[in-house]
Amino acid sequence: MQNKYLDIHPEIEQALIDNKPIVALESTIISHGMPWPKNVETALAVEDAVRKSGAIPATIAIFNGKCKIGLSQKELEFFGQEKNVWKVSLRDMPFVISQKLPGATTVAATMRIASMAGIKVFATGGIGGVHRNAQQTMDISADLTEMSNTDVAVISAGVKSILDIGLTLEYLETKGIPVVTFGQDEFPSFYSSKSGFKSPLRLDDVHAIAQICKTKWELGLHGAVLISNPLPSDKEVDSEVIENIISNALSEADRKNIKGKEVTPFLLKYIAENSKGESLEANIALILSNASLAGKIATALYSI
Secondary structure, three states: OOOOOOOOOOHHHHHHHHHOOOEEEOOHHHHHHHHOOOHHHHHHHHHHHHOOOOOOEEEEEEOOOOEEOOOOOHHHHHHHHHOOOEEEOHHHHHHHHHHOOOEEOOHHHHHHHHHHHHOOOOEEOOOOOOOOHHHHHOEEOOOHHHHHHOOOOOEOOOEEEEEOHHHHHHHHHHHOOOEEEOOOOEEEEEOOOOOOOOEEEEEEHHHHHHHHHHHHHEEEEEEEEOEEEEOOHHHOOHHHHHHHHHHHHHHHHHHOOOOOHHHHHHHHHHHHHOOOHEEEEEEEEHHHHHHHHHHHHHHHHHOO
């Protein structure tokens, strides 16, 4: 697709021409999710996990007025170290692009840019959703509305555990978004394979997952398929421990009057600092696992 706002890396452009499997990757986790240099080390490891699964990684960010699809190591290091990088969701894209500011893309923005380029599979850590106490704050992530519009398979470790998982699942149902958990009946909760909520759907085979995506889109049913990939049990953080930390983090955010898109980075940083590093290690493990699964799903999808 010709679009003056897209800057596609030559390897990815050729893969699109040759109809090879590609996995889109977000950049918020680099600029706003982890400290330097762990963020770039993880980004490179995630790209390697995609390649080992048979697909081509396409890390997405905004730079110099363009949506960059595929970053060089130098560009990854820029986004890993630069302090003034915008956290870009859909509402921010026109401003950040027109002002030629550097922007790290969220789930929603990454999905949209991937779709603009023709990429059908996207791996992330955890999706945004309905925040706790959303009945009062009306804080619902644009990730969910974007998932109702954009034909991309989203592979994540479920919903971020800082959110209201039950309400998020209800919202996904309302928007007609299939929610499939890979390999288990319970819906995962980011740092843990458990959430207390049954997954709407379960599939144990990547080819079956690819087939449900293909069928949905061929039926003309627009929107994402959410594939939830539970964190390996040896990498989990105890659910009671993490819930206690989250409660404290939410109280601290409220005390400091942190609102809007600043909430999630603040909470994740608080959790990392107060979990003795366990949450950071779990975060790295889950994004690597998701990238690997996404590569396999992309390969299966492109073989149908």
